[in-house]
Amino acid sequence: MKAAFDGTTVRCGQDGLTLYDQAGFGRKEGNGLKLAPQEALYLLQRGKIKIDDYDFDKLLAVFAEQPNIVRSYFVYRDLRERGYAVQTGPHDFRVFKRGQRPGKGESLYFIRVISERDPIQFSSIIKEVNTAHNMRKQYVLATVDDENELTYYEIKLQTPPHLEPFPIFPSINGTIVGKSTIIHVPPKSQFEEAWFGSRLDDNRLLLSPFETIYLAGIGDLSLKIDMRIISVEDLIQRAQETDTEFLHKLKVYEDLRKRGYIPKTGYKFGHHFRVYSGQKPHSEMLVHAIEENAEMPMITISRSVRLAHSVKKKMLFGCVYSTGIQYIEFARIKL
Amino acid sequence: MKAAFDGTTVRCGQDGLTLYDQAGFGRKEGNGLKLAPQEALYLLQRGKIKIDDYDFDKLLAVFAEQPNIVRSYFVYRDLRERGYAVQTGPHDFRVFKRGQRPGKGESLYFIRVISERDPIQFSSIIKEVNTAHNMRKQYVLATVDDENELTYYEIKLQTPPHLEPFPIFPSINGTIVGKSTIIHVPPKSQFEEAWFGSRLDDNRLLLSPFETIYLAGIGDLSLKIDMRIISVEDLIQRAQETDTEFLHKLKVYEDLRKRGYIPKTGYKFGHHFRVYSGQKPHSEMLVHAIEENAEMPMITISRSVRLAHSVKKKMLFGCVYSTGIQYIEFARIKL
Numbered sequence: 001m002k003a004a005f006d007g008t009t010v011r012c013g014q015d016g017l018t019l020y021d022q023a024g025f026g027r028k029e030g031n032g033l034k035l036a037p038q039e040a041l042y043l044l045q046r047g048k049i050k051i052d053d054y055d056f057d058k059l060l061a062v063f064a065e066q067p068n069i070v071r072s073y074f075v076y077r078d079l080r081e082r083g084y085a086v087q088t089g090p091h092d093f094r095v096f097k098r099g100q101r102p103g104k105g106e107s108l109y110f111i112r113v114i115s116e117r118d119p120i121q122f123s124s125i126i127k128e129v130n131t132a133h134n135m136r137k138q139y140v141l142a143t144v145d146d147e148n149e150l151t152y153y154e155i156k157l158q159t160p161p162h163l164e165p166f167p168i169f170p171s172i173n174g175t176i177v178g179k180s181t182i183i184h185v186p187p188k189s190q191f192e193e194a195w196f197g198s199r200l201d202d203n204r205l206l207l208s209p210f211e212t213i214y215l216a217g218i219g220d221l222s223l224k225i226d227m228r229i230i231s232v233e234d235l236i237q238r239a240q241e242t243d244t245e246f247l248h249k250l251k252v253y254e255d256l257r258k259r260g261y262i263p264k265t266g267y268k269f270g271h272h273f274r275v276y277s278g279q280k281p282h283s284e285m286l287v288h289a290i291e292e293n294a295e296m297p298m299i300t301i302s303r304s305v306r307l308a309h310s311v312k313k314k315m316l317f318g319c320v321y322s323t324g325i326q327y328i329e330f331a332r333i334k335l
Numbered sequence: 336m337k338a339a340f341d342g343t344t345v346r347c348g349q350d351g352l353t354l355y356d357q358a359g360f361g362r363k364e365g366n367g368l369k370l371a372p373q374e375a376l377y378l379l380q381r382g383k384i385k386i387d388d389y390d391f392d393k394l395l396a397v398f399a400e401q402p403n404i405v406r407s408y409f410v411y412r413d414l415r416e417r418g419y420a421v422q423t424g425p426h427d428f429r430v431f432k433r434g435q436r437p438g439k440g441e442s443l444y445f446i447r448v449i450s451e452r453d454p455i456q457f458s459s460i461i462k463e464v465n466t467a468h469n470m471r472k473q474y475v476l477a478t479v480d481d482e483n484e485l486t487y488y489e490i491k492l493q494t495p496p497h498l499e500p501f502p503i504f505p506s507i508n509g510t511i512v513g514k515s516t517i518i519h520v521p522p523k524s525q526f527e528e529a530w531f532g533s534r535l536d537d538n539r540l541l542l543s544p545f546e547t548i549y550l551a552g553i554g555d556l557s558l559k560i561d562m563r564i565i566s567v568e569d570l571i572q573r574a575q576e577t578d579t580e581f582l583h584k585l586k587v588y589e590d591l592r593k594r595g596y597i598p599k600t601g602y603k604f605g606h607h608f609r610v611y612s613g614q615k616p617h618s619e620m621l622v623h624a625i626e627e628n629a630e631m632p633m634i635t636i637s638r639s640v641r642l643a644h645s646v647k648k649k650m651l652f653g654c655v656y657s658t659g660i661q662y663i664e665f666a667r668i669k670l
Contacts, residue, residue, distance in 0.1 A: 045536065057539075060512045061560065070513035116602045117578055145602035147533050147543045148515060177395045178405035180483060198482050201380065204392075208482045225396065243452055267451045267480035270638020303605020303642060310645040 003040070003049040005059065010040035010051065019043070024085035024101030036088040037063045038076035045077075068092075071144035072113045078150050079111075082335055091128065095140075095335075109140045109335075116145045116302070119295040122319050126326055129155050140333070143298050152335050153305065158316060158327040163260030163277060166194045169220040174207065176225040179239060181212040183221070191215075195262045195276070208265065209239050209246075210253040217254070245272075245289065252289035252318035255325045263287065269307060285314045292321050305330045338375070338384040340394065345375035345386065354378070359420035359436030371423040372398045373411035380412075403427075406479035407448045413485050414446075417670055426463065430475075430670075444475045444670075451480045451637070454630040457654050461661055464490050475668070478633050487670050488640065493651060493662040498595030498612060501529045504555040509542065511560040514574065516547040518556070526550075530597045530611070543600065544574050544581075545588040552589070580607075580624065587624035587653035590660045598622065604642060620649045627656050640665045 001019075003012045012019065012026070016033035019025040025043065026033040035043065041063065043049040045056045054062075063069045072092055079086045079093065085101035087094045094107040110132045114120075132139040141153045169190055174181040182204050183191070189205065191197050196215065197205035207215065215221040216232045223230050239246045249272050256263045256275055263273035266286050274283035286308045290296075308315035309332060319326045336354075338347045347354065347361070351368035354360040360378065361368040370378070376398065378384040380391045389397075398404040407427055414421045414428065420436035422429045429442040445467045449455075467474040476488045504525055509516040517539050518526070524540065526532055531550065532540035542550065550556040551567045558565050574581045584607050591598045591610055598608035601621050609618035621643045625631075643650035644667060654661045 057510050057512070057517055060517070061510055064511075064513040070515065116600075117580075143602070145600045146514070146545070147600045148541060149533070149600065149602065151603060175392050175396055176399075177392070178399040179481070180405065182392050182395070198484070206483060210481070245452075265451075265480045265482045265484065267478070267484065267634060267637060268486060268641065270634055270641055299602060299605055301605075302602060303638060306603065306605055307638060307642040307645065310642065 001049050003035070003043075003051050005040075005051045005054055007062075010035045010037075010049075010059075012049065016049075019048070020102070024087065024096065024103075037066070037069050038073045038088065041073050042077055042080055068113065068115075071115055071148070074144055074148045075111065075113045075142040075150060079335070084335070094137075107137060110135075110137045111140045111142050113142045113144065114298055116143055116297075116299045118298050120298055120301055121293075121295045122290060122317065122328065123292060125155060126157065126319065126328060129157055129328070133157065140335070141298075141330075143302065151302065152333050153301075154331050154333045156329045156331070158329050160256070160259050160261060160277075160327065165260055166257075169194070169215065169218075171220055171222070174212065174216075174221050174223050176212075176223055176230060176235070179209045179242075181207040181221075181223060183207060195264065209235075210250060210263070213239075213250060214254055214257055248291050248318075248320040249273075249289045251320045252287060252325055255318070256287070269311065269313075271304065271308075274313070283313060285316050287316045287318050287327070289318045289320060292319060294319070301330055305332055336384050338370070338378075338386050340375075340386045340389055342397075345370045345372075345384075345394075347384065354383070355437070359422065359431065359438075372401070372404050373408045373423065376408050377412055377415055403448065403450075406450055406483070409479055409483045410446065410448045410477040410485060414670070419670070428477075429472075442472060445470075445472045446475045446477050448477045448479065449633055451478055451632075451634045453633050455633055455636055456628075456630045457625060457652065457663065458627060460490060461492065461654065461663060464492055464663070468492065475670070476633075476665075478637065486637065487668050488636075489666050489668045491664045491666070493664050495591070495594050495596060495612075495662065500595055501592075504529070504550065504553075506555055506557070509547065509551075509556050509558050511547075511558055511565060511570070514544045514577075516542040516556075516558060518542060530599065544570075545585060545598070548574075548585060549589055549592055583626050583653075583655040584608075584624045586655045587622060587660055590653070591622070604646065604648075606639065606643075609648070618648060620651050622651045622653050622662070624653045624655060627654060629654070636665055640667055 001015055003010050012033040014031045020033055025039050026035045041060055079095055083098055085096040087102050092113045093111040095109040095111055096105055097108045129139040139155045143151045172183050174183045184203050185205050196211050197207045200206045213232055213235055216223055253263050262276040266272050266274040269286050271286040271288045273287045275285040275287050276283045305315045314329055316327045316329050336350055338345050347368040349366050355368055360374050361370045376395055414430055418433055420431040422437050427448045428446040430444040430446055431440055432443045464474040474490045478486045507518050509518045519538050520540050531546050532542045535541045548567055548570055551558055588598050597611040601607050601609040604621050606621040606623045608622045610620040610622050611618045640650045649664055651662045651664050
């Protein structure tokens with residue numbers, strides 16, 4: 001089939017409408033069909049259309065001067081080869097359910113195409129995912145690496161459901177040592193039952209900074225340094241001096257504890273918390289606390305997701321807003 | 336045994352010398368023994384010494400006002416419990432071979448204690464590791480997380496040995512499309528035999544930016560955009576515009592290729608390169624390129640090491656100096 005390229009857009013004549021009707025290519029325009037760059041490249045490479053003076057390399061080289069077209073072409077091609085009908089827009093593709101197509105059926109995924117180096121702005125991704133969910137679509141990130149290999153991630157907003165609350169703890173005194181707190185309780189105390197602290201010896205349990213502040217905040221723990229009573233606010237102040245991330249990590253810690261989850265240090269997995277639900281032997285999530293305006297290169301998120309999945313956990317980022325925590329999950333998927 | 340604390344240092348009298356002679360505690364001073372804070376705390380918690388007016392909590396609280404003492408105490412205690420004799424200094428501990436001790440035997444490890452949040456300055460770690468290797472000691476990082484759990488990493492400087500060189504490639508023309516390059520070669524070409532490129536279709540092979548520049552640099556590939564010939568320098572310039580890390584990644588790529596290794600994108604593992612030695616089916620290393628003055632929080636390195644080990648690869652950072660690349664390996668070990 002003949003098509004024409006005016007230096008900007010590829011168009012087919014009336015016979016091109018079969019491409020739309022049969023497989024959802026292009027958008028109708030007057031009596032013909034207007035093709036997006038990715039569609040034109042795909043049809044040209046497949047030999048479905050011919051354009052005077054332009055072979056595939058030449059058309060690709062022209063479109064390649066527009067940002068992101070090459071990577072977005074590889075995603076388009078991959079989706080088509082997997083048997084999906086794809087339309088461009090709103091960001092960057094709408095993918096139809098298998099066997100369905102524009103005009104005949106509905107779309108399943110909104111797909112955003114990014115390169116491995118692109119920064120992910122959490123607040124703007126959260127907005128886009130929200131919009132997609134409101135339209136009952138799944139939100140998928142298609143990432144393209146330097147060798148044009150593709151990886152797909154489904155992004156979901158999560159609200160961990162409330163679990164059974166923890167029992168009330170007995171009042172107790174603690175001694176601050178550095179960033180930790182020593183409390184004197186025998187083994188198998190109520191604190192350890194709720195997975196607080198690590199045992200120092202038969203008399204002493206050591207509470208982490210988050211555990212200390214959480215327990216002091218709910219009023220069961222009073223703290224002293226060198227015989228002097230110290231307030232929770234002072235303790236937060238001290239912790240912040242050596243840890244700029246402390247406050248948003250604390251907010252996520254408190255939120256998870258209030259929901260009945262058990263966050264413990266995630267250091268061995270390179271993230272802020274590994275999180276247990278109930279008394280299960282293995283943690284089920286890695287949670288990394290981030291600020292409202294945080295951004296992170298996609299390759300860093302890829303590392304987190306790969307690690308979390310390799311230890312069979314979900315990868316969540318806890319985005320700290322003034323109104324509360326928005327959890328956002330990145331999960332690698334196969335389309 | 337009685338000991339005295341003057342507000343700064345714990346000392347034992349002459350009877351304390353048995354602690355040194357039998358188990359390598361302290362340093363001789365006059366007729367007595369001077370204990371480092373970690374040693375005093377350990378002996379006090381074990382009930383081996385007694386200090387008037389100070390129980391363990393109180394002494395720990397005093398020492399805790401010095402930076403790093405609490406975490407370093409936990410490392411000291413762990414090493415002692417594993418049966419090692421340990422001396423303080425030069426950074427932070429010298430650990431003796433099992434069954435040996437100060438004055439009777441030699442040390443095996445130099446141990447540096449850091450917290451999960453401490454930044455790792457690669458150039459200074461490289462210097463310390465060099466010093467340790469010159470003294471035939473292993474260099475070990477002991478990291479302490481917020482719950483005082485310990486993880487040990489052995490740090491090694493690596494120089495990947497030269498492998499068989501790649502064959503000479505035929506001269507060829509390429510067309511730049513975006514950041515990649517299309518060359519026209521049939522399947523199973525010499526380029527693919529040396530693991531260059533990814534196949535676009537039966538005629539076309541797509542080279543990544545690193546592959547393009549490497550092949551153009553060794554003179555086998557001439558490049559054009561839109562019929563215009565482009566130089567390697569122009570190409571590097573273009574790539575840097577959208578990727579601030581490009582230049583040091585390129586240097587590491589070129590160094591590995593010159594040594595006969597095959598670096599491919601490491602995106603799926605969240606690092607710059609996965610590296611194959613020879614034609615093995617699985618890559619053996621993840622390599623992340625960093626600048627000479629790079630620093631990274633330890634928790635980030637922990638994530639990299641955990642991920643690399645979970646896929647049975649070594650984790651190397653390629654530190655780009657003006658004189659060449661210094662590879663540095665982080666490997667989690669059990670002492």
